Amino acid sequence: xxxxxxxxxxxxxxxxxxxxxxxxxxxxxxxxxxxxxxxxxxxxxxxxxxxxxxxxxxxxxxxxxxxxxxxxxxxxxxxxxxxxxxxxxxxxxxxxxxxxxxxxxxxxxxx
Numbered sequence: 001x002x003x004x005x006x007x008x009x010x011x012x013x014x015x016x017x018x019x020x021x022x023x024x025x026x027x028x029x030x031x032x033x034x035x036x037x038x039x040x041x042x043x044x045x046x047x048x049x050x051x052x053x054x055x056x057x058x059x060x061x062x063x064x065x066x067x068x069x070x071x072x073x074x075x076x077x078x079x080x081x082x083x084x085x086x087x088x089x090x091x092x093x094x095x096x097x098x099x100x101x102x103x104x105x106x107x108x109x110x111x
Contacts, residue, residue: 005035011074018067025062032075033058036082043086053086060085 010031016024036057041050060081069077 005031005075007072007074010078011069011071014061014065014069014074014078015067017062018065025058028061028078029058032078032082035079039079039082040086040089043083044090049089050086053089054082056089057082057085 010028013024013028013031017028033054037050037054040053040057041047044050044053057078061078066077
């Protein structure tokens with residue numbers, strides 16, 4: 001699958017993130033932001049939840065980027081993480097549907 005994303009550029013940015021360079025995180029968001037958001041929106045079906053999932057994806061990348069990642073796997077690794085985060089958010093949507101008063105079904109009987 002050709003995503004149009006450059007593994008070399010993403011891998012370079014990920015190495016910078018692993019080294020703690022904030023500017024590299026900005027580069028990574030520039031390179032992957034649209035793709036991460038679109039994937040998250042496709043999974044969740046909700047723009048607000050997708051935005052939250054995208055932010056969480058980049059937070060997790062900042063905290064857990066591997067220091068050694070094969071260059072050819074850089075885009076796949078990041079998008080796989082984005083998919084996992086979006087799926088987690090989508091499960092949350094299905095498990096706790098909102099009630100008209102703003103509560104969730106899990107809060108019923110717990111007033």
